[in-house]
Amino acid sequence: MLSREIITHGSIVTLNKSTNYSSANPTLNDPCVPIIGNSKEILSAISLAKKTARVDFNVLLTGETGTGKDLFSRYIHNHSNRKNQPFVTINCAAIPKELIISELFGYEEGAFTGASRKGKSGKFEAAHSGTLFLDEIGDMSLEGQLTLLRVLEDKQITRLGSNLSKKVDVRIISATNKDLKKESELGNFRQDLYYRLNEINISIPSLRWRGEDIIILFNHFVEKIFGRRILISEEARDVLLNYNYPGNIRELSNIVKRIFINHEEIVMIKKHHFPKEIIEATLEKRPANPFLCMQRKQIEDILHRCHGNISESSKMLGINRRTLYRKITAYNISIEKFRKRA
């Protein structure tokens, strides 16, 4: 088994291949799209995305802002047999309501005031034989939704101002951070379109629920932004694990950028290097991050499996013995009850 020593939060830890943050991640070296993470939650989303890629079903990606929906849409395309064909994206929230139809389906010369002389093809034509990613689909107007539904049913488009229909072969991936089912019940989103788009749903987990990925992703962004690895103090690690990340991975990457701007030369990331509001947010109600509750359960499960043996448990958890003892004390876990079972 490959093993090597790295230093985390000030102490030397021997990591085997399955606990090293870079080699443990099966997708890190993926030539297509690196989706970083090693938590059960993200691995199962990746596995579903991979399976889905092989078939031509429409996919609806759901998840909070910054969780990686855009990344997943590219991952699916890059793993599909359309990978050498166009991947076209449209952000439905960024386009004015009155322009969405012409953006999607194109227009002929003089179709409306301001239409260019030559006319223009739309995103559907551009994505022909490839994938069209409809980002923020929950923000599309009802009129746009109706036209989209017709195209999905007929598999042909008609440019604005034209009588001619064209066949299109496009795989649709959509994404939203809204609860589309609820929106359809409220009448804001067409139910028939919702079911058309949601042939497969992939829900991308929020970062706060992917506790073990927080440090992996943090290290990834540190390496990417600083261009080197940097140690993390134990207190800094606690800040990272305690924070709630409403902006998810985008926010985590921004935190690293802010540390870089203010402390480019540091050799260890310490608590006071974090933006003030992040530290303050973690001081409020504990635990701010529901992962910490899970962490207790995870530690108890491993202690149970190892009959309370600290060395074995710490190896399985990928932390050193001292850290495990600290956590056992902090969570007030009784090791004795696990030892009795031995």
Ligand SMILES: Nc1ncnc2c1ncn2[C@@H]1O[C@H](COP(=O)(O)OP(=O)(O)OP(=O)(O)O)[C@@H](O)[C@H]1O
């Ligand atoms: N698992 C991941 N590994 C590495 N980088 C990631 C991961 N997930 C997201 N990112 C990065 O985080 C940022 C936000 O991701 P992305 O734009 O895909 O999120 P989103 O869910 O589409 O956000 P929004 O709903 O706001 O459009 C991007 O820079 C992306 O590369």
